[in-house]
Amino acid sequence: MQITHIEHIGxxxxxxxxxxxxxxxxxxxKCYAIEEVxxxxxxxxxxxxxxxxxxxxxxxxPDGPITxxxxxxxxxxxxxxxxxxxGLQKALNQTEEKGIQLIDNQPRQGAEKMNIAFLHPKSxxxxxxxxxxxxx
Ligand code: ZN
Numbered sequence: 530m531q532i533t534h535i536e537h538i539g540x541x542x543x544x545x546x547x548x549x550x551x552x553x554x555x556x557x558x559k560c561y562a563i564e565e566v567x568x569x570x571x572x573x574x575x576x577x578x579x580x581x582x583x584x585x586x587x588x589x590x591p592d593g594p595i596t597x598x599x600x601x602x603x604x605x606x607x608x609x610x611x612x613x614x615x616g617l618q619k620a621l622n623q624t625e626e627k628g629i630q631l632i633d634n635q636p637r638q639g640a641e642k643m644n645i646a647f648l649h650p651k652s653x654x655x656x657x658x659x660x661x662x663x664x665x
Contacts, residue, residue: 530613530615530619530620530623530624530660531613531614531615532611532612532613532614533612533613533614534580534611534612535581535609535610535611535612536582536610536611536612536643536659536661537575537581537582537583537584537610538581538582538583538584538606538608538609538610539584539586539606539607539608539609539610539657539659540583540584540585540586540604540605540606540607541586541595541598541599541604541605541606541607542585542586542587542604543587543599543604544587545563545572545574545585545587548574548585548587549574549585552574552576552583552585556578558576558577558578558583559576559577560574560575560576561575561576561577562574562575562640562641563575564640564641565589566638566639566640567589568637568638569593569594569639570588570589570590570592570593570594570595571586571587571588571589571593571594571595572586572587572588572589573585573586573587573640574587575640575641584610584640586607595607607657608647608656608657608658608659609656609657609658609659610645610658610659610660610661611658611659611660611661612661612662612663613660613661613662614662616662617636617644617645617646617660617661617662618635618636620660621633621634621635621636621646621660624648624660628652629648629649629652629653630648630649630651630652631646631647631648631649632646632647632648632649633645633646633647634646636662639659639661642663642664643661643662643663643664644661644662644663644664645659645660645661646659646660646661647659647660648660
């Protein structure tokens with residue numbers, strides 16, 4: 530696979546509005562988009578720090594993955610997303626062939642018109658890795 534850059538860093542928060550205040554009032558960043566992703570049961574808020582994007586994630590459901598994550602580990606860094614450029618499905622196939630456990634065998638719809646897929650942290654030294662690619 531060919532990774533071009535870190536697309537964003539995903540951070541799990543309990544309360545999106547409160548977290549946005551910190552990023553805006555303390556760090557001086559500007560929230561440029563808020564988007565709900567039903568498929569993942571999250572509401573997301575996006576910031577740009579230079580060229581690097583920060584994605585805050587708040588759960589919209591009591592059984593959502595972010596609720597579970599916070600219960601287990603508390604608020605904090607949830608995932609790192611790498612942008613791939615030569616086809617996300619191909620990258621997933623290659624990753625699986627190398628014995629890496631996938632969470633998503635096929636790309637699904639993420640925020641900001643991205644196709645996304647997660648690799649299982651059991652196979653990646655404990656980091657939840659998201660691979661993503663802009664929709665065609
Ligand atoms: Zn993400």
